[in-house]
Amino acid sequence: MIRKKVAVKNSSGIHARPASKLVKLASKFKSDFFIYMYGYKINGKSILGVMTLAAEQGAELELETSGPDEKEAMGAIEDLINSGFDEE
Amino acid sequence: MESTDNDIRESIIEGLAASPGVAIGSAIVIQRRAVQVKPEKVEVRQVDDELTAFNTVRDGTIRDLKSYDISDTSRNYGDATEILEAQIEIVKDPDLHRSVCKYIEKDHYKADYAVCLAFDQYLKVIEKSGNQLLIERLVDVRDIRDRLIKRIQRHRPGLHLAGNTVVVSEEISATEVIEYARDGVRAIVSDRGGLTSHAVIIANSLGVPAVVGTRSASRQIATGDPLIVDGKRGKVILNPEVETLERYKRLLSRIRREEEEMTRIIEVPSKTLSGESFRLQANVEFAEELGNVVRYKAMGIGLLRTEALLLADRYHDGLEEMQRQLYKKSIDSVSNDIVTIRLFDIGGDKFIEDASNEVNPFLGWRGVRYLLDNKRLLDVQLKAILEMAGQNPGKVRILVPMVSTIEELQQVSLDIDDIQNQLEGDGKPIDKDVRVGIMLEVPSMVLLADRVAKYVDFFSIGTNDLTQYTLAVDRGNTRISKLYQQMHPSLWSLIHMATEAARKNGVGISVCGELAGKPFAASVLLGLGITELSMAPAAIPAVKKVLVNQTMSSMQELAQKVLKAATMDDITQIMNGWEQEFKNME
Numbered sequence: 117m118i119r120k121k122v123a124v125k126n127s128s129g130i131h132a133r134p135a136s137k138l139v140k141l142a143s144k145f146k147s148d149f150f151i152y153m154y155g156y157k158i159n160g161k162s163i164l165g166v167m168t169l170a171a172e173q174g175a176e177l178e179l180e181t182s183g184p185d186e187k188e189a190m191g192a193i194e195d196l197i198n199s200g201f202d203e204e
Numbered sequence: 205m206e207s208t209d210n211d212i213r214e215s216i217i218e219g220l221a222a223s224p225g226v227a228i229g230s231a232i233v234i235q236r237r238a239v240q241v242k243p244e245k246v247e248v249r250q251v252d253d254e255l256t257a258f259n260t261v262r263d264g265t266i267r268d269l270k271s272y273d274i275s276d277t278s279r280n281y282g283d284a285t286e287i288l289e290a291q292i293e294i295v296k297d298p299d300l301h302r303s304v305c306k307y308i309e310k311d312h313y314k315a316d317y318a319v320c321l322a323f324d325q326y327l328k329v330i331e332k333s334g335n336q337l338l339i340e341r342l343v344d345v346r347d348i349r350d351r352l353i354k355r356i357q358r359h360r361p362g363l364h365l366a367g368n369t370v371v372v373s374e375e376i377s378a379t380e381v382i383e384y385a386r387d388g389v390r391a392i393v394s395d396r397g398g399l400t401s402h403a404v405i406i407a408n409s410l411g412v413p414a415v416v417g418t419r420s421a422s423r424q425i426a427t428g429d430p431l432i433v434d435g436k437r438g439k440v441i442l443n444p445e446v447e448t449l450e451r452y453k454r455l456l457s458r459i460r461r462e463e464e465e466m467t468r469i470i471e472v473p474s475k476t477l478s479g480e481s482f483r484l485q486a487n488v489e490f491a492e493e494l495g496n497v498v499r500y501k502a503m504g505i506g507l508l509r510t511e512a513l514l515l516a517d518r519y520h521d522g523l524e525e526m527q528r529q530l531y532k533k534s535i536d537s538v539s540n541d542i543v544t545i546r547l548f549d550i551g552g553d554k555f556i557e558d559a560s561n562e563v564n565p566f567l568g569w570r571g572v573r574y575l576l577d578n579k580r581l582l583d584v585q586l587k588a589i590l591e592m593a594g595q596n597p598g599k600v601r602i603l604v605p606m607v608s609t610i611e612e613l614q615q616v617s618l619d620i621d622d623i624q625n626q627l628e629g630d631g632k633p634i635d636k637d638v639r640v641g642i643m644l645e646v647p648s649m650v651l652l653a654d655r656v657a658k659y660v661d662f663f664s665i666g667t668n669d670l671t672q673y674t675l676a677v678d679r680g681n682t683r684i685s686k687l688y689q690q691m692h693p694s695l696w697s698l699i700h701m702a703t704e705a706a707r708k709n710g711v712g713i714s715v716c717g718e719l720a721g722k723p724f725a726a727s728v729l730l731g732l733g734i735t736e737l738s739m740a741p742a743a744i745p746a747v748k749k750v751l752v753n754q755t756m757s758s759m760q761e762l763a764q765k766v767l768k769a770a771t772m773d774d775i776t777q778i779m780n781g782w783e784q785e786f787k788n789m790e
Contacts, residue, residue, distance in 0.1 A: 128337055129335065129337070131337035131338050131341070132287075132337065132341040132344075133290070136289050139297075140293060143296075159298065162297045162299035163290065163293040163297050164294060164323075164326040165299050168333070170333035170334075172335065
């Protein structure tokens, strides 16, 4: 299991389009993926779950991946979030 | 919706003749109206059925969404894709799935109410969040929820589709046609839709009469209204009068007699009256059509279109597996015969994700051109095909689409050699003699046919596109569509040229365009020397009937007459003469 902290960079936060990208990416990996935010834990492969986070710019997220490809999963997901979901 | 006295008069609704056949029944109108769910529960023993209903609808919805052609909404192309992708993710959402199943399994709620409850949880939280961008998207979330609920409500067998039902709707998807056909619907009528849509192709393939493009049928007709659907003439007759009803009942029994005759024809050997053999094969696109391949006893699949696989899986996950399944099923459906697999023919009117709205898509980046610029995709497909060929030697042929130069073919052949070597190196079985051929659809290749023949094992004439390129007509352009004539003298001339080249070089030749499925044209093709024709499975009986009842010499005479024609009028005259003779024979 790997845990990493990231901050949401996009000015619009994680709205529908980034949520969709995130979930699609995470679903490619075998490992489980969870997101913790301010005490909430949601399944990072569930788009509805990610949308309920309604994470705004600056929100601190703790990412957790666990499974056979946890390293690759964490790397890819972290990159996506840090790159602002290629939005700006 | 009540009908007033005024509405009880017979009225005719015109549309496009999408799929032939007659249906006499009562309408079920499927409206886009607000969805209604009731908090109903089921007995313990029905819980499994509800789960199955939910899962089936979920899978079908994912497939449908993935195959949506959004090139129509090209104004907001980027936004449309974004919404669609998010909707696909929502339907696939694992937590949503878990939640719905829990409501069904633990609380015994009906599937549609379970979906409603599951979505509600998320909708409430997102609404409270105050995040405007997300709240804007709730429209799409609710759209998906409603879509799932509606499909579940329609899914219940017997509820809607007892007796002679005709489905009338604004729009009908290919998947819905398949579902309705399975439920025993007698015909399909829609406001929208064009003749080349997938829904129409499937309706034809499954033999379900259909009239599309009526513009307002779903608003003129009410559920329960009696109607007659005449698929061949593109007519829907609402509240038919007694005389009309009688007329169509007679027509229906005549059609049934013809169908019995066709069933008999299928069993007869595929030989002309003078004893020469011919092969009638099937054009197939979806696995659902394979049932008809068996039913009409097609002697092989002359054209297996594969691009639907790409449209169903835009991001190429699982493309290898989907291919393998389709190829395996196709090979199994023709027992000892051959399946000719056409490489992905995308571009033109078929949506591809990086199409940058070409000015002339038919003259653009499609077919083998697209594939050669996307080697990875080409190789993924070739590998799947060659593996299948290795496991089923002699049963698989490869067909390359839209070849316009010999060099393109050579490049594909090199790739094939490479992949065969790779497979051998990996210890996998290969078919050393796997046959490779090209679609003859671009005139350049027809004109060079005698020189191209050295490089191919077979030709397959794609008369649909060959007609467009030769007569410079875009079939979809309504202003000039009258010029799209598949039997124009120029086409026969080209077909003759290709056939001679094939014969001189000992190369196989067949026709897989729509032309092959027309009885008169099929007779001419045989007369020109082409004995392998591939068509929609349902077209096989009518073609077989005329071919077994003519001698080769009479068909050759027919072909010679056709080759002397100079205008469409000449051709029409010859055809009318032939049809008369045929009627006299019966």
